[in-house]
Amino acid sequence: MYGWNGRILRVNLTTGETSVEEVDPRTARDFIGGRGWAIRYLYNEMDPRVDPLSPENKLVFSTGPLTATPVPTGNRYMVTTKSPLTGAISCSNSGGFFPTEMKRTGFDLFIFEGRAGRPVYLWVNDDRVELRPADHLWGRTVFETEDMLRAETDPRARVACIGPAGERLAPIAAILNDKHRAAARSGVGAVMGSKNLKAVVVRGTRRIPLARPDELKALADQVVEEVKQAVAAGKATLRTYGTAYVPPVTNEVGILPTYNFRTGVFAGAEAISGRTLNQKYLVRPKACYGCPIACGRVTRVEDPIFGGEGEGPEYETIGSLGSACGVDNLAAITKANYICNELGLDTISAGVTIACAMEMYELGLIPESDIGRPLRFGDAEAVVEMVRLAGLREGFGDLIAQGSYRLASHYGHPEFSMSAKKQEFPAYDPRGAKGMGLLYATSNIGASHMAGDTAYMEVFGVPKKVDPLSWEDKPRLVKYFEDIFTIIDAAGLCVFLSIRYLFEPTYNVEPVRISRLMEYATGAGYDEETLLRAGERVYNLERMFLVRAGFSRADDTLPPRMLHEPMPEGPAKGHVVELDRMLPEYYRLRGWDENGVPTPEKLAELGLL
Amino acid sequence: MKIRIKLLAHYQQYLPPNCSSSSYEADVPPDARVEDVLAGLPVPVEESVVLVNGRTPQPGQALQEGDVLCLFPAIGGG
Numbered sequence: 104m105y106g107w108n109g110r111i112l113r114v115n116l117t118t119g120e121t122s123v124e125e126v127d128p129r130t131a132r133d134f135i136g137g138r139g140w141a142i143r144y145l146y147n148e149m150d151p152r153v154d155p156l157s158p159e160n161k162l163v164f165s166t167g168p169l170t171a172t173p174v175p176t177g178n179r180y181m182v183t184t185k186s187p188l189t190g191a192i193s194c195s196n197s198g199g200f201f202p203t204e205m206k207r208t209g210f211d212l213f214i215f216e217g218r219a220g221r222p223v224y225l226w227v228n229d230d231r232v233e234l235r236p237a238d239h240l241w242g243r244t245v246f247e248t249e250d251m252l253r254a255e256t257d258p259r260a261r262v263a264c265i266g267p268a269g270e271r272l273a274p275i276a277a278i279l280n281d282k283h284r285a286a287a288r289s290g291v292g293a294v295m296g297s298k299n300l301k302a303v304v305v306r307g308t309r310r311i312p313l314a315r316p317d318e319l320k321a322l323a324d325q326v327v328e329e330v331k332q333a334v335a336a337g338k339a340t341l342r343t344y345g346t347a348y349v350p351p352v353t354n355e356v357g358i359l360p361t362y363n364f365r366t367g368v369f370a371g372a373e374a375i376s377g378r379t380l381n382q383k384y385l386v387r388p389k390a391c392y393g394c395p396i397a398c399g400r401v402t403r404v405e406d407p408i409f410g411g412e413g414e415g416p417e418y419e420t421i422g423s424l425g426s427a428c429g430v431d432n433l434a435a436i437t438k439a440n441y442i443c444n445e446l447g448l449d450t451i452s453a454g455v456t457i458a459c460a461m462e463m464y465e466l467g468l469i470p471e472s473d474i475g476r477p478l479r480f481g482d483a484e485a486v487v488e489m490v491r492l493a494g495l496r497e498g499f500g501d502l503i504a505q506g507s508y509r510l511a512s513h514y515g516h517p518e519f520s521m522s523a524k525k526q527e528f529p530a531y532d533p534r535g536a537k538g539m540g541l542l543y544a545t546s547n548i549g550a551s552h553m554a555g556d557t558a559y560m561e562v563f564g565v566p567k568k569v570d571p572l573s574w575e576d577k578p579r580l581v582k583y584f585e586d587i588f589t590i591i592d593a594a595g596l597c598v599f600l601s602i603r604y605l606f607e608p609t610y611n612v613e614p615v616r617i618s619r620l621m622e623y624a625t626g627a628g629y630d631e632e633t634l635l636r637a638g639e640r641v642y643n644l645e646r647m648f649l650v651r652a653g654f655s656r657a658d659d660t661l662p663p664r665m666l667h668e669p670m671p672e673g674p675a676k677g678h679v680v681e682l683d684r685m686l687p688e689y690y691r692l693r694g695w696d697e698n699g700v701p702t703p704e705k706l707a708e709l710g711l712l
Numbered sequence: 713m714k715i716r717i718k719l720l721a722h723y724q725q726y727l728p729p730n731c732s733s734s735s736y737e738a739d740v741p742p743d744a745r746v747e748d749v750l751a752g753l754p755v756p757v758e759e760s761v762v763l764v765n766g767r768t769p770q771p772g773q774a775l776q777e778g779d780v781l782c783l784f785p786a787i788g789g790g
Contacts, residue, residue: 338759340721340787348721348787351734355720355782357766373734378724564761564786570768603787674766 105314106168106624107131111144112210112232114225116298117158117217121232126211132627132637133710135593137167138194139641140212141183145192146644151652155187155290156272156297158218164205164263164303165213167595168624171206171311173323175330176597178203178392180280185652186289187297188274188452188506189524189549192648195277195291196553196592197263198391199284204261206595207307219299224264226256228306237301241270244445245279248302257306264302265292266447271496272296273504275452275527279444283399283414284391287449289526289548290506314626322620326604330395341398341599342388344377346418349530350426351376356562356571357673358535360427360528362480363458364521364664367532368673371431375421379433389414396599402437408484409438416440416450419552422530423454424490427521428461429480436483439490446494452506455527457489459507459519460499468514474499518663524549524654533665535675536561538569538577538584541685545581545659545699547645553592555584559602566606574681578689590614590638594621640709643693643701647711656699659686713742713777719755720784726754735780744775753783761786 109131111124126140134143141163153159162184169177180202186193205213208227215225222237240248245266252262263280269292276292277285295301313319333339340348353359354372361369373379380400389399403412409432416424416437424443425436443450457478463469464478471477475498478485492500502510507520507527521528526549533540538557546554557580561571569580591601594617605617614631621629629637649658660666661680669677690697694705706712718735719726728736740749746769750757762769763782775781 337722337725338785340785343722351720352784355718355763355766355780355784377721378734562761566786568761568768568786572767674763 104128104131105312105626106172106621107136108206108209108211108311110210111212111214112227113214113216114234115216116219116223116300119234121234128627132625132629134641135167135590135637136211137165137593137595138181138183138589139593139637141165141181142192142641142645142648144212144214145183146648151185151648153185155185155190155294158298160185160294162215162291162294162298163212166202166206166211167593169620170595171203172313172624173320173393174596174620174624175323175327176391176394176396176600177595178394179592179595179597180205180286181592182278182286182291184291184294186291186548187272187293188290189526190652191524191549191654192547192645193289193291194548194592195286195288197280197284197286198597199281200392201261201263201280201284201305202595203392204307205305206311207309208305209307209309213303215298215300218297222299222301224252224300224302224304226304228257229308240301242267245447246282246445249282252302252304256304260304260306262302262304265295266445266494268447268494268496268504269293269296271504273448273493273496274509275449275456275493275504275506277447277449279447283444285444285449288451288551292447313624315623319620319623322616322623326600326616327395329604330600341396344381345388345398345400347377347380347400347416347421349418350421353422353531353562356535357670357675358532358562360422360530360532362429363427363462363519364528364532365462366671366673367535367675369426371426374431375425375433375436383433384437391597394597394600398599404434404437406434409434409487411438411441413441413444415444419530420450420454423451423527424457424486425454427454427458427530428486430483430486432483435487439487442487442490442494446491448490448494451529452527453490453493453503455521456503456507456510457486459511459521460489460503463511463514463516463519468516521662521664522550523661524658526550531558531562532670532675533661533680534670534678536571537574537680537685538571538580540661540665540680540682541577541581541689542585544661544682544686545689546585547642547649553588553598555581555588556598557581557584559584565602572675572678574685578685578692581689582692585642586635586638587614589641590617590634593638593641636709640711643705643709644711646701650700656697659699713740714738715740715749715775715777715779715781717753718780718782720782721787722785723755723783740775746773746775746781749775749781755783757783759786760784
């Protein structure tokens with residue numbers, strides 16, 4: 104097999120046994136790799152109705168066929184499991200250096216089953232696989248855990264682990280790798296915690312065999328050259344500012360989440376921008392493995408209250424812990440980001456949950472005695488404190504750690520949770536970008552920009568600008584973006600490079616180059632059509648997992664604020680999300696029935712029956 | 713008439729010297745269209761997202777007193 108290792112490591116945490124399985128070539132090709140292989144195994148092997156935190160749930164780490172190849176940004180891995188936040192499937196995705204190292208151990212997937220009797224970590228050193236006791240690591244932060252594990256395994260090893268939030272089963276807990284990169288969403292860290300699995304440590308030295316290495320290298324080099332030329336021409340926005348360049352952009356369009364998504368216009372947008380970050384806190388840009396872009400931020404804050412050093416913040420973090428909470432203090436946002444990384448929390452869900460609590464506190468729906476302090480919009484110190492408490496599940500932080508839907512429901516008002524399928528919105532108010540509204544509502548993983556970010560076209564003009572306020576053509580756009588994001592994830596690549604350099608810049612974002620790279624890597628017979636079909640196949644199988652878990656059209660929805668409260672100001676003033684108008688057309692284009700269930704005809708067409 | 717020109721992301725390098733914010737005031741003819749003003753900017757317009765008051769302008773759209781003409785590079789990511 105080329106591109107893929109074709110081998111899976113299965114780890115039974117209950118018995119401590121590990122085994123190696125081969126993957127048959129047809130499954131490999133039809134489900135691409137990464138999240139595609141992961142859902143194929145989970146769908147076949149587990150009951151989607153199980154309790155996400157029970158031993159019956161399974162947890163899959165997966166790389167794709169382009170991970171650890173010369174293709175730039177081939178540095179991603181995905182975490183797929185039944186989510187304790189949403190009850191649906193997860194697809195939490197991270198870069199850095201861990202994923203490449205994992206693929207080079209000779210395994211494409213790790214499948215974790217059962218529950219260890221005591222804390223353990225998995226140490227995979229090429230073919231040598233070992234479950235080791237982790238009692239001495241339990242309770243440690245992410246940063247401490249990684250340092251200790253590299254010291255006791257190999258200084259060149261790479262680590263993915265949970266912090267106290269995951270150990271304490273917080274439904275918004277993340278899995279951090281390389282200390283600062285996060286497979287953040289959907290509470291995947293809590294599933295790891297429920298299995299008493301503190302960390303996964305990898306050291307891999309294998310080269311990935313490629314079907315047509317010369318052609319792959321030539322095309323990969325060409326892409327890298329194009330990125331370098333853009334950098335040389337002074338067009339390196341992501342390298343210069345990171346994704347923190349975005350707040351003034353989304354604010355200009357009127358969709359920067361502000362005051363728990365009451366509005367999309369924030370007076371402090373410039374104060375929380377990449378320009379401010381560069382002037383005050385940036386140490387240097389940082390790239391993941393094999394990335395010519397370097398959107399990562401190494402930062403240091405010198406401040407008596409919010410001082411620290413680490414990585415971030417990215418745009419989503421700024422929008423969630425910042426503007427959504429009415430906070431324009433970038434030092435505080437950065438500090439809160441550091442704490443999330445250290446304790447193992449998703450910054451998006453943490454920020455939007457705190458924003459929800461702030462709104463409910465100001466409306467008198469949460470008593471101050473429950474919180475232990477005032478919790479008003481704009482209170483930077485409160486955000487930092489709430490993040491810390493959430494990561495430890497102490498005091499009011501115990502409710503924050505459960506996400507906004509459970510918090511708001513606890514006080515009898517779930518409508519204040521800005522979430523879909525109980526997962527918090529990323530930092531685009533969908534009333535001003537209708538495709539994002541349909542995406543949040545229908546996404547298999549709950550609200551997420553990584554499920555098919557139509558903001559690329561609606562806001563950023565990539566590859567072409569479309570009107571964010573129109574809804575008419577958005578069902579087609581959402582379906583298309585969901586399918587191509589599935590391909591990018593499953594291949595093991597980063598969206599930032601893929602959308603701009605690996606797809607043809609037409610309205611349809613045709614997957615010309617990525618299908619060639621996939622074919623050069625695997626030799627499995629990929630072209631544009633088979634690859635798009637494989638993306639659709641994976642997306643539909645994920646949907647079938649949801650159907651079996653009990654999800655239906657009633658779950659493909661948005662909070663009442665998005666459907667009935669017009670945006671009060673700015674360029675999107677007067678707009679709501681016309682979900683009822685988009686949803687039937689979206690289902691029709693998907694080949695799903697009126698309840699959002701794939702029809703037998705569609706499943707047969709995709710080879711899923 | 714006066715409008716504001718706002719330049720975001722790495723287009724801030726094209727802001728006038730000593731411009732402390734992301735935008736500056738510009739004097740344009742009363743019948744100026746969006747295209748007329750863009751033609752006079754040192755910005756690669758064809759690679760840009762162009763907004764007037766936060767919205768995508770129509771081809772040939774005339775500018776009004778007080779309009780904010782915003783440009784940023786088509787990049788994506790967040």
